[in-house]
Amino acid sequence: MGKRRIKHVTVIGSGIMGSGIACHFANIGCEVLLLDIVPRELTDKEKSQGLTLEDKEVRNRMVNENLASAIKSKPAPLYHKDFANRISTGNLDDDLKKIKHTDWIIEVVVERLDIKKSVFEKIEEHRTKGTLITSNTSGIPIQFMNEGRSEDFRKHFAVTHFFNPPRYLKLFEVVPGPDCDPEVTDFLMNYGENFLGKTSVLAKDTPAFIGNRVGIFSIQSLFHTVKEMGLTVSEVDKLTGPVIGRPKSATFRTVDVVGLDTLVHVANGVYENAPEDEHRDMFKLPTFIDTMMQNKWLGSKSGQGFYKKVKDKDGKSEIQGLNLDTMEYELQDRAKFATLEQTKTIDNVPDRFPVLIKGKDKAGEFYRKSFGSLFAYVQHRIPGISDELYRIDDAMSAGFGWENGPFEIWDAIGVQKGIDLMKEQGKEPASWVNEMLEKGFESFYKVKDGATYYYSIPDKDYVKKPGQDSIIILDNIRKSQEIWSNSGVSIQDLGDGIINCEFRSKMNSIGGDVLAGINKAIDLAEKDYDGLVVANSGTNFSVGANIGMIFMMAVEQEYDELNMAVKQFQDTMMRMRYSSIPTVAxxxxxxxxxxCELSLHADTIVAHAETYIGLVEFGVGLIPGGGGSKEMTVRAAEGFGEGDVELNRLREYFLTIGQAKVSTSAYEAYDLGILKKGKDSIVVNASQQIAFAKAEARRLANMGYTQPPPNKNIKVLGKQALGMFLVGTDAMQAGKYISDHDQKIANKLAYVMAGGDLSQAQEVSEQYLLDLEREAFLSLAGERKTLERLQHMLQKGKPLRN
Incomplete structure (x- = not known):
């Protein structure tokens, strides 16, 4: 057969999951047909409009309402609202014949075998031979869905299990049917990684596959522990959140978001269908879950679950937690544990695990119990749910947002220490774990020549984890390829003449050490290499300048030092722009x-699709001072002369800064003028991003990169623009849309972007604009209200309106 390409996808079933999957295929450029059933009766509104069951808008009502509701939901399922145009809708009675021309059919109907079988029967009538057909089921065995299907259908049939929401959760479990062609399995695994931006995990047709099997076990295990140890729901969430590299929603908040009924459905499925599971009793539901199900306390969708938002006697909202003994909601004390205090200075999550299990308080006891129980469980799931241990870790990281999977946590604690934790609970290590230790292998993973190797049970040796040849993992090369470092930056040789500057500061904020590191990286690249990438694998690329440092200098009125610090920031950004080698952010x-300012000054940006980028300095009472205000002025001027009104164009860029706009995806950053079409690119799979950035730097170098000359011909509009901006901010303040201080900041920005109060439009240099920007920044830093905003952000982590 020829090369399989996916241009058109049909999704059958438009519920939350079906609409989410349709949106994500639209995100990556596919045309999508979304189908659902025809309603059986008219609504009152349709009756009043004189419509009948034969009218198209009635027949497509269900699919259209579901899709519209998905598109409006938050977080948004689409990278850009315009991508909705790639989705067309229809119903199963009138439009199923259109699947003749589709490349991939995805079934996402309710979890009932009889309904799925009847849908597959209808699909067989219209499907073209060789078309992919997959189901998003998470619980129905493939052999039952295959019954009565043609040989060609079975050869092209697999389960592709997305996690909700499909745009954001990276796990994509591929479960081939017994008759599925290996070429189809390989195609689906590859497509998940390279097109959908997922972590593709090959799973077996066992109850709940890999992600939910281990994830739901972990939650059920906590349900039993919480009662046994007398912990509150907020204490468990404190212990199982970011401190151990898990999402902020931790355990009970996650269940509230996902829905208790979903969790119960999966847990019951495992209990009923996995009689051989030695921990099967863990999947039995505790009595408090039965009570919650009877009361329909299902979480966010029913207004209450493990948490409930209530108004106190003063009318203020407060979050109460469920007391699992009394089954009453109550305000829960802020959870505090001495053991957690000891990890506050440890930034690297795996380094915290050995400290946590040594705790002498309830937290230490909790971690010993829960990790011991988790290790005991996962060791026996091989080869049942997976032949390779790394797939279990990948599934937990990608599907549940764990920074480290179970075997990675076990490695961090030490394999022997993990066995001790199991034994404390009367559980023994699996024979393969003992065998591994007897052979002198003391960890499940090791890094060799910049690649990750895992312990393979059948090979009784370490085997290279597949799929690494096309990606660059900074954690694996930092030790061997590092050429320079300080407290905030590590510079590594990526090979092929390209180096990388990696931020390692707290939250990757940019202070003096990071600026020194960027300058050093440019020095090194200009002297001995061909190009520079600025990339890291932190949770966030960078949350911006170190505002604590700015606040301290401003409070101490050290304006000369602050002026020098801002100048150093600006000069570093200009070196990103005007170095003799290509720079890629x-x-x-x-x-x-x-x-954002650093990205704006690179020669090109290779952004991950999930990039939330913007100039947010207004929130702390400042304007962008690292070249951001200058750069937006330059970008507005680049568009002058295209026939549009210059003032309107400048106003758009002014509002991007003045309203502190942040893109909710890299695609939206094009609309804000932060990414440039034809110059900057977007990568959907985060693990491939650094390799693409390196390739881009290499491409620019190969094309004969020449250091650009300084830009001295930037058209600014002077008084004409300044007048328009001042009238606008005056009206906004008079209408009470902005405060006096907001107006002051906006007017300072207006002065910079107009190029000052020049009597007429003229051309200026970048340095002229940078000097205006720095002056405005420094004058705002001396304002009391700005200091209040900075202090509030440092203490509370959110902006103050004053």
């Missing part, structure tokens, strides 16, 4: 303030 997740 690779932002991901949050790239705010200074993180």
């Amino acid at each position: 690779a932002p991901h997740q949050m790239a705010l303030g200074g993180g």
